[in-house]
Amino acid sequence: MKSTMMKALGEPNRLQIVELLRSGPLTVGEIAESLEIRQPQASKHLRILNEAGILEVQAVANRRIYKLRQEPFQELDDWLTSFQSIWEEKLDRLDAYLEELQSKKIDQEEKS
Amino acid sequence: MKSTMMKALGEPNRLQIVELLRSGPLTVGEIAESLEIRQPQASKHLRILNEAGILEVQAVANRRIYKLRQEPFQELDDWLTSFQSIWEEKLDRLDAYLEELQSKKIDQEEKS
DNA sequence: ATGGAATATTCTTGTAAAGGAATATTTAGG
DNA sequence: CCTAAATATTCCTTTACAAGAATATTCCAT
Secondary structure, eight states: OHHHHHHHHTSHHHHHHHHHHTTOOEEHHHHHHHHTOOHHHHHHHHHHHHHTTSEEEEEETTEEEEEEOSHHHHHHHHHHHHHHHHHHHHTTTHHHHHHHHHHHHHHHHHHO | OHHHHHHHHTSHHHHHHHHHHTTOOEEHHHHHHHHTOOHHHHHHHHHHHHHTTSEEEEEETTEEEEEEOSHHHHHHHHHHHHHHHHIIIIITTHHHHHHHHHHHHHHHHHHO
16 A cells, blocks of 8 residues: 555655665665664664565575665656646646635525 | 655555545545544644645635645655666666675685 | 634544664574 | 574563544634
């Protein structure tokens, strides 16, 4: 679900992790060091991002290499694109809406 | 900040409000009714969305008409677009990364 | 001015989420 | 086997957040 992804990215450290991973895959330790947070917190944040479908892991010996998955970002982008088309059409129809309210009010007055 | 917007949209009701407002401006009461939540909760969620810069209000007599603002969505879209270019380049360079790790390991062995 | 409708705010309470410290797990190397 | 490194997990405490109920505010019509 989109709101799961949003929620995951709503935490500043996690958004920073995503920014970091834009430059390529990284290990937990590298991420923790970059963000200046402790390793367990890094692991926890990575877990949440992973469970939200934003990341994927590859185990290499001792290490875990995390990288971004493309799909969720693609999906989000599609969603936003679907906004663009509507933008001019419906969004700024405040005038129309006000008139609508106005006519409802008149109806109501006619009844009384 | 982007994470503020994400955080705001990370709450399911609030994301639904945004979906609703895609069809045009609405009053608090209409939103509450649509989402089947109580008016005070609707007001609270709208407040958070508003403070995140996602909405704007127009007072008309008794009512408050909320509508989407374009800018934050545009900004988010730009961010996502900036992902696309990086996508093929750096993201899937796991091979390269592994080799890098490998060479570091060799360095280390040379020292001992 | 009074009452009612629409909305916002406050207060409280339950629950989730984040950080810290400690501990468990896995893996490679000796 | 034993140790050290990298990572994950658990437990605890504190903070943040959402829903509910009640109340305040604003505005219009009478």
